[in-house]
Amino acid sequence: MTNTPGRKPPPSGKPVSASQSELTDMILPNDANPLGNALGGAIMHLVDLAAAIAAHRHSGLPVVTASMDHMDFLCPIHVGDIVVLKSSVNRVFRSSMEVGVKVFREESVTNRRQHCSSAYLTFVSIDSSGRPQICPPVVPDTREEKRRYREAGTRRQQRIQHVNKRSVK
Ligand SMILES: CC(C)(COP(=O)(O)OP(=O)(O)OC[C@H]1O[C@@H](n2cnc3c(N)ncnc32)[C@H](O)[C@@H]1OP(=O)(O)O)[C@@H](O)C(=O)NCCC(=O)NCCS
Numbered sequence: 001m002t003n004t005p006g007r008k009p010p011p012s013g014k015p016v017s018a019s020q021s022e023l024t025d026m027i028l029p030n031d032a033n034p035l036g037n038a039l040g041g042a043i044m045h046l047v048d049l050a051a052a053i054a055a056h057r058h059s060g061l062p063v064v065t066a067s068m069d070h071m072d073f074l075c076p077i078h079v080g081d082i083v084v085l086k087s088s089v090n091r092v093f094r095s096s097m098e099v100g101v102k103v104f105r106e107e108s109v110t111n112r113r114q115h116c117s118s119a120y121l122t123f124v125s126i127d128s129s130g131r132p133q134i135c136p137p138v139v140p141d142t143r144e145e146k147r148r149y150r151e152a153g154t155r156r157q158q159r160i161q162h163v164n165k166r167s168v169k
Contacts, residue, residue, distance in 0.1 A: 013139040019058035019089040019099075023050040027081050038077040043103060044068070047119050050085035051099040055123035058089040058097065059135045062126050066096060067159065069120040075105065077116055082106040084113065090145075091152035095132035096124045098152040120155060 023046065031042035048065055055063040077083060087101045103117040125135040140149040 013137040014058060015139050015141055016088050016090075016145045017141075019054040019087075019138070021050060021053045021057060021087045023053065023085040023087070025083050025085075027077055027079050027083060029079055032079045036079045038079075038081075038083075040071075040073055043073070043077065043083070043117060044071065044119075046083060046085055047071070047101045047103065047117070048121065050087040051101050051119075051121040051123065054087035054089055054099050054101075055097055055121075055125075058092070058138065059123075059125040059133075061133055061135070062128070063123040064126055064130075066122040066124045068122075069155065069159075071117060071119045073117055075114055075116045077105045080108050082108060083116075089138050090120070090148040091140075091156075092135045092137050093156060094134055095126075096122050097135055097138070098122055098155065100148060120152075122159065 025046055027038045027042070029036075031038050033039060048068070052063060052065065082105070084104045084106055085101055086104075087099055090098045090100050099121045101119045101121065102115065103119075104113045105116050106113050125133045127133050138149070140146045
């Protein structure tokens, strides 16, 4: 990383609300299996996009996906359903940040929303040469934002252990 802490003071913090985003889409036959259920990969694509929007809004720099944590699909999403993805930056480390995404399906007739999936992704801010760049810290405000901030620290430790284990194989 070129822009390491100590060499340059980090930019001032931004509230979580600066990155909060909502992406809405509709599941079409091309995104589904023969039973008319959305493919997991189609949902993962939307999750990546929703997270990238939040990460970019927070950092103001180009961002890349470094990793996506484990993801469960809790309920099927059908062709014709509207999908709503809510995303925000939970915590910034140096150049990397954890983004949380929650996926809901909205029934087209009743407008009832059901929580279908959640995911945590790590994005890294980069410069035009692809080198990681320090990102402004996020300042959690509400109880929920502070909980997510705290828990993001624990998840980061687990990711580092996972990457370290992989590199000694
Ligand atoms: C992500 C990437 C920029 C990291 O570059 P790097 O030279 O390994 O940089 P560093 O080792 O200095 O790590 C930079 C940051 O990324 C984090 N990081 C790197 N690999 C990671 C991973 N697998 N999971 C989570 N975080 C990761 C580091 O923890 C570090 O965070 P910090 O600055 O907040 O402490 C680089 O690997 C890359 O460009 N990957 C391809 C990204 C891409 O194209 N994604 C689209 C899907 S293919």
